[in-house]
Amino acid sequence: MQKIMVCIKRVVDYNVRVRVKPDASGVMLDGVKMSVNPFDEIALEEALRIKERGANIEVVAVSIGVADAQQQLRTALAMGADRAILVQTDAAVEPLTAAHAFLALAKKETPDLIFLGKQAIDDDANQTGQMLAAIWDRPQATYASKVEISAGKANVTREVDAGLETIEVDLPAVITVDLRLNEPRYVKLPDIMKAKKKPLEVTSLDALGVSAGVHLKVLKTEPPAQRQKGVIVKDVPELVAFLKQKGLI
Amino acid sequence: MHKILIVGEHDGKTLNPATAKCVTCATGIADAQISIALFGEDTSAVASQAAALSGVESVLRVDRPENAHPLAAILAPQLVALAADYTHVFGPSTSFGKDLMPRVAGLLGVAQVSDLMAVEGAYRYRRPIYAGNAIVTVESDPSRKLLATVRVASFQAAATGGNASIESKALNVALPTHTRYLGAKSGSTDRPDLQTASRVVSGGRALGSAENFKLLFSLADKLGAAVGASRAAVDAGYAPNEMQVGQTGKIISPEMYMAIGISGAIQHLTGIKDARTIVAINKDGEAPIFEVADVGLVGDLFQIMPELERLIGT
Ligand SMILES: Cc1cc2nc3c(=O)[nH]c(=O)nc-3n(C[C@H](O)[C@H](O)[C@H](O)COP(=O)(O)OP(=O)(O)OC[C@H]3O[C@@H](n4cnc5c(N)ncnc54)[C@H](O)[C@@H]3O)c2cc1C
Ligand SMILES: Cc1cc2nc3c(=O)[nH]c(=O)nc-3n(C[C@H](O)[C@H](O)[C@H](O)COP(=O)(O)OP(=O)(O)OC[C@H]3O[C@@H](n4cnc5c(N)ncnc54)[C@H](O)[C@@H]3O)c2cc1C
Numbered sequence: 001m002q003k004i005m006v007c008i009k010r011v012v013d014y015n016v017r018v019r020v021k022p023d024a025s026g027v028m029l030d031g032v033k034m035s036v037n038p039f040d041e042i043a044l045e046e047a048l049r050i051k052e053r054g055a056n057i058e059v060v061a062v063s064i065g066v067a068d069a070q071q072q073l074r075t076a077l078a079m080g081a082d083r084a085i086l087v088q089t090d091a092a093v094e095p096l097t098a099a100h101a102f103l104a105l106a107k108k109e110t111p112d113l114i115f116l117g118k119q120a121i122d123d124d125a126n127q128t129g130q131m132l133a134a135i136w137d138r139p140q141a142t143y144a145s146k147v148e149i150s151a152g153k154a155n156v157t158r159e160v161d162a163g164l165e166t167i168e169v170d171l172p173a174v175i176t177v178d179l180r181l182n183e184p185r186y187v188k189l190p191d192i193m194k195a196k197k198k199p200l201e202v203t204s205l206d207a208l209g210v211s212a213g214v215h216l217k218v219l220k221t222e223p224p225a226q227r228q229k230g231v232i233v234k235d236v237p238e239l240v241a242f243l244k245q246k247g248l249i
Numbered sequence: 250m251h252k253i254l255i256v257g258e259h260d261g262k263t264l265n266p267a268t269a270k271c272v273t274c275a276t277g278i279a280d281a282q283i284s285i286a287l288f289g290e291d292t293s294a295v296a297s298q299a300a301a302l303s304g305v306e307s308v309l310r311v312d313r314p315e316n317a318h319p320l321a322a323i324l325a326p327q328l329v330a331l332a333a334d335y336t337h338v339f340g341p342s343t344s345f346g347k348d349l350m351p352r353v354a355g356l357l358g359v360a361q362v363s364d365l366m367a368v369e370g371a372y373r374y375r376r377p378i379y380a381g382n383a384i385v386t387v388e389s390d391p392s393r394k395l396l397a398t399v400r401v402a403s404f405q406a407a408a409t410g411g412n413a414s415i416e417s418k419a420l421n422v423a424l425p426t427h428t429r430y431l432g433a434k435s436g437s438t439d440r441p442d443l444q445t446a447s448r449v450v451s452g453g454r455a456l457g458s459a460e461n462f463k464l465l466f467s468l469a470d471k472l473g474a475a476v477g478a479s480r481a482a483v484d485a486g487y488a489p490n491e492m493q494v495g496q497t498g499k500i501i502s503p504e505m506y507m508a509i510g511i512s513g514a515i516q517h518l519t520g521i522k523d524a525r526t527i528v529a530i531n532k533d534g535e536a537p538i539f540e541v542a543d544v545g546l547v548g549d550l551f552q553i554m555p556e557l558e559r560l561i562g563t
Contacts, residue, residue, distance in 0.1 A: 016378040017515060027383050095351070096360055123378050125363045128349035130321065134355025139428040142348045145490065155431070160344040161444065161499070163435030163491045167320065170427040179497055180484060189507070215360030215393070219386040224377065224522065230543035232534075238557040239318055239528070242544050247527060248448070248470065248505045249561055 001149060001172070004047040005111040007102060008076045008084075008130075009037040010069040011122040036072045039117025041079070043177045045184040046147055047115050048080045053089045054149075060109060064093050064101050069202060077195035078187040084179075084200045093207070099131035102245040104208035106136055108149045111172060115156070117134040117144050118176040129176035139169035143178045250280045251371050254335040256328060257287045257299050257308075258345045259318075261437060264298040266397075266445050269406035273340060273390040274399045276304045276407065277368035284309055285413075286331050288324050292319040298417050303411040312416045318347055318430035319409040330392065330420045332357065339372075342398040342500070343444075351521060354396040376400070379449040381519035384457035401444070402502035402523045436489040440466075443492065446475035449524075451494055454481035455510025455532075462487050464551075467507065468558050477501070479511045495520035510550045513538025528533040530554075 012018060013033040020027055028212045036044075044061065051057040061067045064087040073084035087101050107116060116133035119126040133140035141147075141156035144162065148155040149171075159178045205212055231240045241249045253275045258265040267484060268285065275283050280456045285299045291312045304494045309331060313377050315323050328349070332338050334350060338353065342364050346399040352362040366384070367375040369440045372395060373388045382475030389395050443449065456462050462482070478488035494501060496516040502523035508531045511517060517540055529542035539545045546553060 006296055012379070014516070018382045020383045026378060035495050036358065046363065094360060096354065096358070099355060121380065121495070121496070124380065125361075126347050127354065127363060130348065131355035132349035133322070134352040135358075136324065137425075139425070140348075140352065141428075142321070156346075160433075161491060161492045163433065163489065165433045166431040168429045168431055173427075179480065180490065197442065200440060214388045216362065219373070220389055221378075221383050221385050224381055227522070227527070227541045227543075230344055230527075231544060232545045232547065234541070234546075235548075236546070236560055239546050240560045243505075243528070243561075246483050246526060 001050070001057055001112045003109060003111040004050065005060050005062055005106065005109055005114045006040070006044045006047045006076070006081065007114070007116040008040045008044065008061045008063045008072055009117070009120045010034050010063065010065050010072040011037045011120055012119055020221050020223045022072050022221055029153055034040045034068070034071070034170055036075050037117050037120045037157070039119060039177055039179070041184040042179065042181050043115035043117055044076055044081060047113070049182065060085065060111070062102065062105055064089060064098050066090055071202055074195050075187060077198040077200070078191040079185060083198055086200065086202045087187060087205060087243060089205050089212060090200050090247070092137060092214070093096040093212060094215055095125050095127035096215065097105065098128050098132055099135060100210045101205060101208055103135050104130070104131050104210055113171060114172060114174045116174065116176045118178050129174050129205050133174035136174065139174060141167055141169050142176045143163060145178050145180045147181065170187065185189050250282060251337060252276050252335045253278065253281050253283050253337040253339060254332055255283065256338070256340040256346065256349065257285045257295065257453045258341055258343060259287065259289065259292070259295040261289055261291065261372050262294055264295045265341070265343070266406050267343050267401045268299065270303055270306050270404040271339050271341055271399045272302050273306045274368060274403040274408035278337070280370050282306055284335070286311065286328065288316040288319065288327060288544055290314055300340040300413040300415050301409045301411055302413070303408045305411050305413040308413050308415045308420065310415065311420060312417065315424050320430055321348070321349040323424050324349055325330070325356055326422045326424065328353050329356045329421050331418065332421050335394070337395045339397050342400045346398045349400050350396055357396070358395060359394050359396055360389060362389065362395065364400040366400045366403040371444040377519070380515050381522055384421050399546045400500065402500045406474065408510050420436065435491065440469065441473065441475040443475040443477055444499055444501060447499060448472050448474035449503045449505070450474045450507045450509065451477035451479070451511060452482055452488070452509050453479040453511030454485065456482060459487045464554050468554060471561055473557055479517050508538050508542070511538055513541065516529050
């Protein structure tokens with residue numbers, strides 16, 4: 001194993017309660033706190049742990065997005081990635097486009113493993129890793145909660161609806177990570193200073209030969225139906241009476 | 250005419266109810282002709298269950314030893330071959346469908362609509378983003394095949410009483426050998442299944458231990474309910490991962506959801522928004538769970554639960 005690529009997406013911080021614009025044209029993103037997609041932090045942490053266990057592995061953090069996505073890549077560098085690549089674009093990047101951009105990077109970088117989050121918490125698409133694996137013609141191990149690397153292979157335990165499933169994949173492979181794989185480290189101040197000196201290359205979709213096609217047009221963005229506020233009962237007998245009256249018990 | 254292929258989910262014996270929900274979703278498209286594809290080692294039993302779903306015209310069986318376990322890398326090229334005659338390919342938004350469908354979309358070079366929650370036209374759908382805090386209406390190009398995962402909590406299961414044709418398909422497709430199934434582990438019980446149960450009792454961090462989670466099981470048994478958990482409870486090891494409800498766990502729509510010692514974080518709420526009645530028990534009257542609850546009781550769960558269990562029995 002020589003190289004691991006990790007996809008880092010800039011998303012609205014998970015603590016922000018996102019609001020829809022009154023004209024239904026999208027969500028309000030002005031001045032909102034942006035962070036690394038939480039799943040991608042877990043993906044990077046896993047790559048770093050593999051690196052720290054083994055010899056000479058390079059961890060490359062890559063992102064597709066606006067110029068400010070450099071902030072999230074700097075966070076990745078501070079966590080311990082060796083270098084970073086930003087595919088800079090202002091376009092709305094659909095998962096298929098993202099997968100093609102990552103494929104172009106994979107062809108250049110020839111990583112043994114590509115880690116992604118299982119989903120990005122903005123669009124919740126849960127697609128990019130699987131699409132990348134498909135067009136790269138390599139195995140995919142999605143929703144990983146345990147990853148064990150041995151010669152040329154990875155054993156991955158996956159969180160599935162029925163419980164846990166274990167598969168073995170040949171490397172190179174794509175792994176998308178779930179929440180319980182690990183707990184990402186905190187970044188310390190000296191690491192942030194050090195990260196400023198690490199290389200961050202900026203490229204473009206054009207340079208990679210990828211066009212930002214629009215397959216899905218978003219016609220409108222609306223708030224979800226609101227639930228009506230209910231009643232507060234004062235004790236258990238009242239609760240039971242409520243449930244009985246509703247025919248629930 | 251729209252030809253819709255639905256990937257059936259099953260364990261070799263039983264067709265997962267998610268499949269019947271995908272059928273209902275597909276029947277929302279005008280002029281739809283619906284088929285179900287089944288991959289497995291021997292799909293004879295599940296094929297008859299699929300053929301009985303009302304609205305389905307044909308069931309396509311693809312039986313071969315490599316299909317014994319649903320590995321996306323193995324199934325995807327076969328599904329691509331079957332999809333040639335179809336305008337739409339749908340799968341359930343379960344861990345099976347979410348793993349498989351984007352790989353198929355990637356191979357076909359088409360976009361996917363994830364978590365389709367409402368049909369507005371053959372190429373126009375609604376889906377949630379930002380953990381359900383916004384709903385987008387998306388439109389895809391009718392000249393291209395459309396792939397989607399169906400948010401099963403948004404649809405009722407199709408009725409039975411249908412009589413679809415059943416056909417065995419021999420596909421001449423080379424399968425990769427780079428992905429191998431090793432095994433599975435599930436904490437499965439004889440309790441109702443979380444995703445289809447009409448009642449769910451769910452516990453959070455406040456339960457404090459796996460031992461205390463037994464209080465929940467005991468109440469659930471009394472109600473004939475499935476048991477769920479918040480991420481915090483799963484992370485702490487009080488409950489297994491398959492019990493997690495929420496944005497990154499299961500999205501459910503029971504008649505009654507009882508949240509006990511769960512604060513109501515947005516990531517949790519997105520999993521229960523479609524529940525008919527939400528019951529909240531929490532000692533903090535300001536907990537966000539009360540904003541969505543139909544009925545709430547403020548107090549200590551360790552006092553409330555035994556009393557509740559006692560009174561429910563009477
Ligand atoms: C019609 C349309 C309009 C859009 N408009 C906007 C907009 O106005 N502003 C905007 O910011 N976005 C916009 N987007 C992009 C959208 O929010 C998602 O980024 C995109 O659809 C990918 O979905 P996802 O990130 O949920 O992918 P998922 O498949 O859920 O992502 C899984 C993983 O893939 C990796 N990944 C995915 N994308 C990237 C990336 N760009 N860089 C690094 N890693 C990545 C991450 O590891 C992530 O965890 C738009 C998309 C569409 C289709
Ligand atoms: C990317 C991402 C994805 C996530 N996905 C999910 C997901 O799918 N599902 C999910 O659930 N969470 C998810 N989360 C986590 C979520 O943000 C919350 O952290 C989590 O839901 C909190 O669980 P909780 O309500 O059990 O714990 P807490 O928030 O700690 O709440 C415990 C509650 O118990 C109450 N309480 C304490 N003691 C008692 C008592 N004796 N009697 C009664 N009440 C008591 C407290 O008042 C409090 O409200 C996700 C987070 C992220 C960042």
